[in-house]
Amino acid sequence: MSNTSYSFKENSHMIVNQGGEKKVMKKILSVALSTAMAFSMFASVAFGADAKMTDEQQFQALKTAGVMSGDADGLSHLDRALTRAELAKIIVKTMNLTPVDATSYKDKNYAKHWGRTYIEAATQAGILNGKDATKKLFDPNGKVTVQELAKVLVTAMKLEVPKDANNTASAWAKGYVAAAVKAGYLADGINYQAQATRSQAVVAAYAIFEAAQVPTVKSYKVVDSKNVEFTLSNGEVVKVTLEKALEANKATDVTFKTKDGKEIKTSVTWAVTDATKVESVSADNLKEVVVKYDGEVDKATAQLKDNYKLSGNLAIKSAVLNDAKNTVVLTLDGDAQLQNQQKYTLTVSGVKAGSKVISANNIEFAPVDAKIPTVESVTGLGTKAIKVVFSEPVKQSYTGSFLLDGQGFYGTPSVNNREMVLRSSSDLTVGDHTLSVAGVEDYSGLKSLKSEHKFTVAEDKTAPTISEATATLEKLTVTFSEDIDPDTLSVDNVYHKRGDSKIKPTRYVKLSGNKYEFYFTKENALPSYATTIYVEGVKDYSGNQISETSKAVTAQIDTERPTVVDVRVPAGQKAQLAITFSKDLQEGQKWADLITVKDKDGKVRQVSGATFKSDDNHNILLVNFFSDLPEGTNTLDIKGIKDSTVLGNVLLDYSTTFTVGDSGAPTFAGASFKVDAQARRAVVMFSEKMDTTTLVNKANYVLTLDGKLVALPNEATITVTQDGKGVVIDLPIEIGGVDVQTKWTDLRIQGVKDTTGNYLASFIKDIHLADYSSLNVKDAFEVNSTNYFASLTGKKEIKVKLDQAVSKILDKSKVTVSGNTVNSVTADNTDVITIKVDNEISTSTGLTVTFAGAKFVGVAQNEIALTDKVISQTATTDTVIADQVKPEVKFATNVSTYNDVDANATDSVYKFEINFTETLRTGLDNFIGEDLIVTRLTDNKVLTLDSGAAAYYTAAVSGDKVIVTVNDGTVANANAKYSIEIKSTAKYIQDEYGNIVAAKSAVRTN
Secondary structure, eight states, X not given: OOOEEEESSTTOSOEEEEOSSHHHHHHHHHHHHHHHHHHHHHHHHHHOTTOOOOHHHXXXXXXXTTSOOOOTTSOOOTTSBOBHHHHHHHHHHHHTOOOOOOOOOOOTTGGGXXXXXXXXXXXXXXXXXXXXXXXTBOOTTOBOBHHHHHHHHHHHTTOOOOSSOOSSSOGGGXXXXXXXXXXXXXXXXXXXTSBOXXXXXXXXXXXXXXXXXXXXXXXXXXXXXXXXXXXXXXXXXXXXXXXXXXXXXXXXXXXXXXXXXXXEEEEEEBOOSBOOSEEEEEOSSSSEEEEEESSBOOHXXXXXXXXXXXXXXXXXXXXXXXXXXXXXXXXXXXXXXXXXXXXXXXXXXXXXXXXXXXXXXXXXXXXXXXXXXOEEEEEEETTTEEEEEESSOBOOOOGGGEEETTEEOOEEEEEETTEEEEEESSOOOSEEEEEEEOOOBBTTSOBOOOEEEEEEEOOOOOOOOEEEEEEBSSEEEEEESSOBOGGGOOGGGEEEEETTEEXXXXXXXXXXXXXXXXXXXXXXXXXXXXXXXXXXXXXXXXXOBOOOOEEEXXXXXXXXXXXXXXXXXXXXXXXXXXXXXXXXXXXXXXHHHHEEEEOTTSOXXXXXXXXXXXXXXXXXXXXXXXXXXXXXXXXXXXXXXXXXXXXXXXXXXXXXXXXXXXXSXXXXXXXXXXXXXXXXXXXXXXXXXXXXXXXXXXXXXXXXXXXXXXXXXXXXXXXEOTTSSEEEEEOOSEETTEEHHHHEEEEEEESOBBTTSOBOTTSEEEEEGGGGSSBOBOSOEEETTXXXXXXXXXXXXXXXXXXXXXXXXXXXXGEEETTSOEEEEEEOSEEEEEEEESSOOOSSTTOEEEESSOEEEETTSOEEXXXXXXXXXXXXXXXXXEEOSOOOBOOTTOOOEEEEOOXXXXXXXXXXXXXXSSOBOOSXXXXXXXXXXXXXXXXXXXXXXXXXXXXXXXXXEXXXXXXXXXXXXXXXXXXXXXXXXXXXXXXXXXXXXXXXXXXXXXXXXX
16 A cells, blocks of 8 residues: 555645555454444344434444544534544544544644544544644644545545546545445535535444444355355354365455345465365466366475376476475476367376375366467576576477577577577677567467567676485486586486496486486486485586586485376277376286286287387387277276386286277368359368267368468358268358458368267368369278278278268279279268279289279269379388288188198108188297197097197198197007187287188088
């Protein structure tokens, strides 16, 4: 509150100061409220809560409360003019000030005046001043005008004063009078320049008291972040449920109503020392996720990035805790970024708060980045570089975005999330400079506006030091006293010692300009006792080299068990399961023995192997199966898996269910455009049935007209295709005066999702109309994570991927398949066409599919020619045609070749060749035999794979054959007979594309 003096009017003889000690005006409400309680009790009893009181009754109520008193005769004399002394008493009584026994004024007989102590109190409080400051005169018996009374009341009550008031008051007082009338302190339309009466003072004072009759908050109890119980001064308890949750340890204004409808506004602070839970997860840019706790968390565990797992396997670069210790900012690593408005989940584990450990699974959030990046600070790093910090992470920029003192900046920018360092090609002069920044782009494509920033360059001769070093056995985190030149840091100049040997990390990660993480292998881990780490050769941007190169550190032993934080079938990968753990795992574990998956029928699905997602991502395990997991609910059991720490902490037995089905994001499946004088139509197809609500929402589409982004107009129509997999958009002739036919160049689709809530892959799809002027074959037919131009999907059927959706072919004679007659070419309003031929085909060398001028009709009903294309499977090129057909046994008679390969007397070794329709996958010989049942027909003895048995068999793959060798020492002649069956549960006999053999009974008898 300022110490401003307020005059009633120009050249006024009365001054009112709102100021002095701040506590004075603060008391005007709090004390008035408490004083009013006694009065309110009297008023309610005497007159009833709803009764309209006369001026006289109001005076008597104020008299009872001790605010006003009658004259010597005890009467109110409300018609008399209000004096300055009487106003002083009303102010002192209203504010519950203590009368002051002093004599500051020199008015005649002032020392004996009845109002002296009130005048002195009001003067010392800075509310009233004398009439004549030079002569020190107050004029206690002087009269107060109505407009002067208005200003005293309005100023004391801090009412808003309108600037355009229109009434009969003097020019200086119009606003104060209007405010007083509006508040009910004065009547409307009276003579405001006349002398104020005691009656008017009573009405104004009583109005203030009446407003103050609302009970006060005596105490409150925070039940949880959204529920508070208030106990009022009159004993009433009010339970309030908040719309917005309280933030821990932060004062929040809360407004609620009493049972009789009176509104109370107060401040509530939810006092929480140690956090109990994750309060919220949010993202207002596409590179950072903000995790808020409801209290303080442990710095070491809160900043351990491995304690946070994002859906989509998004890698986290760093986790940074704020000074209040209740909020962590997660920054995504490398090229990883979020997508606007797409749903994500975050799992938190292992974050400590006091004696508790906080965990939370799959907290949903959706990023919304609508803010343009701005520059928060510009700092000189010695005379060699400039550090620019932005409001959010930004992309790499170039010197064209910067001007130094109005001139082009010549140097090399390098970006690290929010921070950008501009290395100058020449020394910066010591002194003040101005950096102009414009066009720096964030990860949602928004660019910064031009802004100028002053900064100072000073000569830097101080070498960096190690300000903090913390460690686990496997990771060292070093914070330097200033930003260091990253070119001077490597794994070779950071180490700890074991005897005379220098133990160096294998890699490091930059968290910020002055903070780095260094990772050691389990064999080279830091010791658990106090040791010294060394950092040598590091320099700041001014070339000052670190001199204090060592720091004592005690590594914390990681005894926390790993946990499973996410289980999912990756999109398009039904033969794979991605399991995300809370920590990195040890390499080389026997995954097939530790991981068991059962389908809905209880059958075990055999694991073919497992790999980590990447060299830097040993917490995400990709488990592969010999065949696709069946749709529906499957069960996962994990036992005995170890983390990568020195101790090798073991996961507790874990079991969960997961669903195989539509778990992946829908993809763009082609488009077609018809843009001419008759129509301006776009048809966009997707890989699966889509949510109709999102498809018809015009806000999900953006056009590019004449180089400018334009929202879809109201005149546009949107319809959904009959199969629900596509959308048809028809545009008017003009949009905003721009001709659509000649100026429409691009269509952007965003925010559409499938019927199960999965948003379109990458969230945004930009489609350039020029790319769809002709039809082309694409190498985008995905089979087992590999893209092909075509795929054999039946013995007489091939599917081919196009770059846009079509509805039919106009001349199938333009399509040929080597060695076959093409019977039909069909389309299904997607970007995949199906070719059927008369003879069986395979993906062996020499298979060729040719398109020579074939014309199609696009789904937008536009005629479009397919560019000439030959898809040829040759021995000298990579495979271009996939195979999705299961291999089969060739022989219709179920009889294969028999060879007696043993020349000894017993004739006990027999060799059988089972021929298949195509080449088989190698590398599974150790398992092939498990797919077979070999039976000796003379006694129906089922042979085993146990080489120690009297009769056993082995099996191996050779090209398109499985060679079965029977060793039967119980047979003494060449006439033994055997049958060989392929189990219905076979999984190891596969073709080169991973297709498992079809079950077959009795493929060999002799």
